[in-house]
Amino acid sequence: MKAIRLTLESFRFAWEALKGNLLRTVLSLLGVTVGIFAIIAVFTVVDSLEKNIRSSMNFVGDKVIYVDKWPWEFGPEFAWWKYFNRPVPNTREYRLLQKQLGPNNAGIAIFASKSGNTFKAGSNSVDDAFLQGVSYDYRIISDVPVAQGRYFTAQEVDGARNVAIIGADIAANLFPDRSALGQEFKTRGQRFTVIGVMEKAGKSLLEIKSNDTNTFIPFGSFSKIFAINPGTGSGVSATIGVKGLDTDPGLLDLEYEVTGLMRSARGLKPREDANFALNRPEMLASAISGLFSILGVAGGVIGSFAMLVGGFGIANIMFVSVKERTNIIGIQKSLGAKNYFILFQFLFEAVFLCLLGGAAGLLLVWFITLIPQDSLPLFMSGGRIALGLTVSVLIGMVAGIVPAVLAANLDPVIAIRAK
Structure with missing residues (x-):
């Protein structure tokens, strides 16, 4: 008081x-x-x-291990020549991981992308569009915010059908006076049918990749357009993503398992250095x-x-x-x-x-x-x-x-x- x-x-x-x-x-x-x-x-x-x-950078997902050619962490003394001749992940390795990985993962996907594409629908066109080929479980690895329509079915992905999920800006530019669902557009000599339109993401400070100008198609359809590079030559490089579980702190069990399977798939001896990189979103976050x-x-x-x-x-x-x-x-x-x-x-x-x-x-x-x-x-x-x-x-x-x-x-x- x-x-x-x-x-x-x-x-x-x-x-x-x-x-x-x-x-x-x-x-x-x-x-x-x-x-x-x-x-x-x-x-x-x-x-x-x-x-x-x-x-x-939400597109990189959370609790995911990415099998790639290049590491995401580059130090001041980064020996880039050691990584330049590495092979890139391929479909065979993806199938191997998909088949032999134990219960320590929630899903696995392979995907590849290519920028600078032109989409045409009638008299309308979109330049510098981002085209991404994904396998069915990609939506487990990364968010695919479908606002209209639907995601791919397993049959569409396995059959490499020409269907697409397009960004909001692409939909507005290609089909300004009607719904984009069910419409067709042409790119790289192929016709695709729109089955989904993603949510409007808006502008961001880092225009690394925006879903507004992004388009998802089945990985097999993407492979028909671009040569997926299985080695070190020219072509489009693929990436394999494996989603971890909350019950695996630090994803250590998953990392050990993926490392062992990839070394076996590439025939590496115990004393040989790994010719692949395991990247995580935490590297970018840190x-x-x-x-x-x-x-x-x-x-x-x-x-x-x-x-x-x-x-x-x-x-x-x-x-x-x-x-x-x-x-x-x-x-x-x-x-x-x-x-x-x-x-x-x-x-x-x-x-x-x-x-x-x-x-x-x-x-x-x-x-x-x-x-x-x-x-x-x-x-x-x-x-x-x-x-x-x-x-x-x-x-x-x-x-x-x-x-x-x-x-x-x-x-x-x-x-x-x-x-």
């Missing part, structure tokens, strides 16, 4: 002091506002950038996290300088406030006010001032996130709001502790005589 009364009294004194010097209060708030705005704005942009890039951790630290350091200036401003104002209210402090102490009450009063004033400035800075960042952005939509997380308020409190305590201690230790007789 005493703590509540003390807090309310301190709040009343702080509010009256701040309201009595409104212009000075506003000017003091600006330093903290700019500081919090700088720090949280930097973190907000970094968080939004990271989220956008991660969402742009690289992205490391990059944005560095950006976050750099942004925090830059924003901290602005926050430091605001803290000095608050400290200066608190020293002035103690000087102006020395007589009042003496009266309060002569009437029985304890040192901790005076200390808490001025400390609370400094913290309250910083909280107001911090809240104003957070509000400015929030207003910026409301501005529509196509390629980089901004968002401010609850964690960043909590960080901004926490930093405001800490700055208020650091900036106000010395003036508050000086005020609390004033001699009441000398303080009353002060002018």
